[in-house]
Amino acid sequence: MGFIPDFGSLAFTLVAFFAALSIIVAIHEYGHYIVGRWSGIQADVFSIGMGPVLFSRMDRRGTRWQIAAFPVGGYVKFRGDANAASVGQADTPGLDAEASRSTMAGAPLWARAATVAAGPIFNFLLSIAVFALVLTIRGVASDPLTVADVQPLPYAEQELQVGDRIKAIMGEPVPDVAQFAGFVEGLPVQPTLPYRIERNGAEMQIEAPYPYPPVVGSITPQSAAAGTDLERGEVLIEVNGKEVFAFTQLRDAVGDSGGEPVTLTVWSPDTGDTRSVELTPKRMDLPLPEGGFETRWLLGITGALYITPERSAPSPVTALGYGVEQVGFIIQSSLSGIYHIAAGAISSCNLQGPIGIAQTSGAAASAGALSFVWFIAVLSTAVGFLNLFPIPILDGGHLVFHAYEAVRGKPPSDQALNLLMAVGLALLGTLMVFAIGNDFLCP
Incomplete structure (x- = not known):
């Protein structure tokens, strides 16, 4: 794998990684804290980071808020907890019933379970809010598809103009934006196609390029194309000397390469010059919307429409629905990925460790603010x-203990808890070693 080449890049990557991690941990722990407070459980310490305390202050409720030296996690220590992991109960003799109720151990089962579950739930709420915000900033394409800008291409005369409404292509009515990508899949792959458009209230026929030409729309972090001099908006006009004018041709040529290097001829719309770039595709396992995975050879270049469509802000309901959909897709893909890795159907290299995540965070931050918050x-x-x-030791393990208590009417014994926590720590340690090994050994 490619490691950070110089100190400047390393520093930027680390700052991006720890910034992302600190935000996520802060939201997670705040979920525990605020729901615990609402449930009547007193928090003694709220810490962002671990290790020596750099800054702290005590609020009027008796909670010490602190920032610690190592930004690799955080915790909320509730009253009565023996430690920051909320494992075991500290020795607190002489507490009356009211004071005992404010401890984690003395709170009713519903309060403890709600407090534990709140951390992951707040992570999901953060994700939904960010996905909804990004969609609101980017906007949704207008319907019917209306031209806001046009991508320069080296092989087709431009006839579309800003403000044109695209009504049909090849005589087929253009569907709404949600179905447009599938509609394009059914079009013949050729340099230009007949378009029926509406311009200034009048309909007319024109010739315009294939809707998805081989344009560099974006570059995926840690892909074959990452770190090259390819830039957004450049056009790939040849693959291994063969002319291409549709993104599907590029995708098929790379997929058929068998992992062998491919030579791209790249045209720059800024200068009109062409140059050659050689890339070696990476084998990737891609989650499918209907479930499962598809293994393909990829360069990490994402395509883009030939036009930039007019956009408008979605309704709050649409934006939030999109956020929920994205969170659901990530969870479903993660579950499917775990199953397929365990079954040996896809590579275990799909599991990244902290080095890989840090590199991805640096690449996302380099791509701009929206890309970085999307990564968060x-x-x-x-x-x-x-x-x-x-x-055990994770929130899910605590919830299992609470479920056991709900069924049996009493919590597991301290001896059983200590044993299970040791097992949980060993499992997490093994998983971490495996993931870090992937960071070093996987291509």
């Missing part, structure tokens, strides 16, 4: 999902 939302969903695993 994805990582926040992953953190919330991981914490719900029924592993």
Whole structure:
């Protein structure tokens, strides 16, 4: 794998990673804190970071808010907890019934369960809010599809103009934006197609390029194309010397490469010059919307429409629905990925460790603010999902203990808790070693 080449890049990557992690941890722990407070459980310490305390202050409720030296996590220590992991009960003799109620151990079962579950739930709420915000900022394409800008291309004369409404292509009515990508899949792949448009209230026929030409729309972090001099808006006009004018041709050529290097001829719309770029595709396992995975050879180049459509802000309901949909897709893909890795159907290299996550955070931050906050939302969903695993020491493990207590009428014994926590710590340690190994050994 490619490691950070210089100190400047390393510093930027670390800052981006720890900034993302601190935000996610702060939201997670605040979920525990605020729901615990609402439930009548007193928090003694709220810490962002671990280790020596750099800054702290005591609020009027008796909670010490602090920032610690190592930004690799955080915790809320509730009254009566033996430690920051809320495992065991400290020795607190002489508490009356009211004071005991304010401890984690003395609170009713519903309050403890709600407090534990709140951390992952707040991670999901953060993700939903961020996804909804990004969609609101980017906007949704107008319907009918209306031209706001046009991508320069080297092989087709431009006839579309800003403000044109695209009514039909190849005689087929253009569907709403949600179905447009599927509609394009059914079009013949050729340099230009007949378009029926509405311009200034009048309908006319024109010739215009294939809707999805081989344009560099974006570059995926840690992909074959990441770190190259390819820029957004450039056009790939040849693959291994063969002319291409549709993104599907590029995708098929790379997919058929078998992982062998491919030579791209790249045209720059700024200068009109062409140059060659050689890239070696990476084998990737991609989650499918209907479930499962598809293994393909990829360069990490995402395509874009030939036009930039007019956009408008979605309704709050649409934006929030989109956020919920994205969180659901990430969770479903994660569950499917775990199953397929365990079954040997896809590579275990799909599991990233802290080095890989840090590199992705640096690449996302380099791509701009929206890309970085999108990454934070994805990582926040992953953190919330991981914490719900029924592993002792994680929130999911605590919820299993609470479920046991609800059924049996009493919590597990201290001896059983200590044993299960040791097992949970060993499992997490093994998983971490495996993930870090992937960071070093996987291509």
